[in-house]
Amino acid sequence: MKPIWIVDDDESIRWVLEKALARENLATRSFSNARDANDALQHDTPQVLVSDIRMPGGSGLELLQTVKTKYPGLPVIIITAFSDLDSAVAAFQGGAFEYLAKPFDLEKAVELIRRALDESLREASVEQAPAETPEILGQAPAMQDVFRAIGRLSQSNVTVLITGESGTGKELVARALHKHSPRAAQPFIALNTAAIPKDLLESELFGHERGAFTGAQASRRGRFEQAENGTLFLDEIGDMPFDLQTRLLRVLSDGHFYRVGGHQPMKANVRVIAATHQNLEQRVREGLFREDLYHRLNVIRLRLPSLRERREDIPILTRYFLTQSAKQLGGDAKRMTDGAMQFLTGLDLPGNVRQLENLCNWITVMAPGQSVEVKDLPRDLIDGGSFAAVATPPPGVMTPLSMPEGSGALTPASSAPVTGAVEPDTWVDSLETEAARMLAAGQPDVMGMLGRLFESALIKTALKHTHGRKNDAAIRLGIGRNTITRKIQELGIDGAKDE
Template identity: 80%
Template sequence: MKPIWIVDDDESIRWVLEKALARENLSTRSFSNARDAIAALEAGTPQVLVSDIRMPGASGLELLQTVKAKYPGLPVIIMTAFSDLDSAVAAFQGGAFEYLAKPFDLEKAIELIRRALEESLREASVPQAMSETPEILGQAPAMQDVFRAIGRLAQSNVTVLITGESGSGKELVARALHKHSPRAAQPFIALNTAAIPKDLLESELFGHERGAFTGAQTSRRGRFEQAEGGTLFLDEIGDMPFDLQTRLLRVLSDGHFYRVGGHQPQKANVRVIAATHQNLEQRVRDGLFREDLYHRLNVIRLRLPSLRERREDIPLLTRYFLAQSAKQLGVEAKRMSEPAMRFLSGLELPGNVRQLENLCNWITVMAPGQTVEVKDLPPDLVSYPVDAIVPAAGLPAVERSVADLAPAPAHPVALPSLPAAEGATCWQILLESEAASLLASERPEVMEVLGRQFESVLIRAALKHTHGRKNDAAVRLGIGRNTITRKIQELGIDGASDD
């Protein structure tokens, strides 16, 4: 980690901060004037810069201006006397992270520097994370259309509206649009408008001045200012409160906005990319979304396909997410068996790519063994009804070798070892998988083992249905009272009563 620079003509201030930061195991470098600090920027940069505002020669504001021109992501804390509050306002307008009023409480000063340090490290990790992120994965024709659209929009600053179901990867596409645009070197700022309370959303977007509302003890830059020169991604734009839609429209129209409680207009040089899973046309008709804002956002529309529309990408995405999850945990990546991959590719997965990624994380942690079978998947998946699984049409050849494991909607599944007329549902696929495992292990009495498990599941389900009344359970199962009593004792089933 790079050192924290302290710039102040007062030697005692430099000494106090140096000693306090050293106790926190943070390295420092001190300068008695701004000119020396500006010259030092040619050879390197700090992690955080702490500067007095009034010094002989160049001021702290000049230093701030130089730093922000070259390194916009570097947090700068401006130190000022109480009489310099006008200068503090100028510092915030110039992009200062925070100001520290003199005389300051040393613990609060260190806490503020720590916050700036965290911000600096977070900012520094963004370019690295983006460079490690591969291009969006997808071989399906629907995704190729998306790739072509990103390519056409690469050199444009036009506003884009991304539509698609939740979890389909709208932010990933927005990042790709930014990454391949002329603004790629500038910030990409994302905000989910549905995740911020209505009372805070205006401040989150446009920032606020000190004292603008209760609790606003300092001025704060909003997302528009943070994204200056770059891209602002507004996710779930359909949930934006109606009154804030008016303010957003004004920014898109004339490129200016006001902080909450502010009187000086701020200029916004920002490309806006919006996204929603909702039908904005319907929300316009319902009076929930401004029609003029809709037309401002809907300059170029990019529709993302759901995972159901690109099932041939599920094996590719699954292997990628399993590898990523294993890398994060420092373990060997799990492998999906052909029946398990076929089963997974046939599921609805309403959460789309996000749900698939979460599932792969679950598999990496919870599934036993390196090769994952259908029975190793989460119980809520393997209990899907038959009509939640779709035909195998459209899957690549490598997956079609087990295509007969996938049922058509509302029809039985044809297993390789079962005649088509007999059919099978999801639990039968699991049963066959378990039977194959037992037979492969050469375990004796496979029929008896599976038979006991089968009877136990049936009786437990019947008892649950009848609230533990075994006589009623026997009637529901079509067996005698003595038979169910004997089976309950043999299988060691608890929770049954004679009532």
């Protein structure tokens, strides 16, 4: 993590903030004027910038303008005197995260810097592009058509609509379109519109201003701003709420949007790639999807074939997934016999590539020996070709994993070998079981959904322990007061009180 920069000509303020942040194990770097900070920005950046307004060698507002031009996602906290409220307003208009009024309470200052730090780290995690785009495998004619289409679109910024069944690899294709486009050096931002609650989706897309709604304690950039000059991938676009479709249409039409609670139009230079497994034409006929938005998105349509349409790719995909699974578990890759591979090639696999990957994970752990025969495959596949309960181990199989019935994914349990399926006996087992079930079902944003459930359970339990006093609950949980307040509002938790 990068250090927090403190820019102030008052040595005592710098010293106090340095010591307070050091007690929080946070690194700092201090400057006595804006000019030196500006020079340092030429070759380095902070995680958070804290700056006074009035200093020799340039004002804090000028420094703020420079930072927001070069690094729009970097939180800047402005220090101002009570007599400088006009300057504080100007700071917010210039994009400041928050301001500290002199004289300030040191504990509140540290809490504010902590909140800005959380925002900075969140922005960094969202905008960080994968180190390497996962390879798209396929030799079937249907996949060669997809590769040719990616090649034809390589120098284009045109909007693309990717269709296909769940598990066919729509996001991989979207990343490939971005990687081979003129925007490749800019951010690729992905958002699953079906995984975000309706009341939060607008803010996720367009951002919000401070005070726009309860809990909006600071301005926040949305995905359109994060993807500036790059690509925004909107997955499951068919599930977007109807009223938000109108706002999206506006952006696609003239390139302008407003933050939630904002009054200044913002310009978006973003390429949009959308994807859906649904029949958008049917949703238009049913009045669930705007026809004009459909035509805006459907400039170039790229349909991904199901695995049933490219059965000749199943062997190469199987070998790839078995190799990847072996690397993750630190063992040697299993090898499918000709009979077992022929059997797999004949399956329908309605979950497509994602389902095949889950099966390869199962084989890596559950199949005895290095050579996998048909009899070593999940019993449900052998008996009827059903994939629903692929993770249920055959009776008597010795395995260090708990494989809940119908999970379709791996669930670590005790390290000691056991016979048959193991019932979860700790909260970690239960969590892993639920994660396995969601992954097998093709549920999107499993990390986000389980993370929200986990946070909600922790906060509710802490509130019960403190009889609803959220400040005490925050202390017990080791988080800030503002953080627990925001989480309570975001998660819709009742029963909290300030005292």
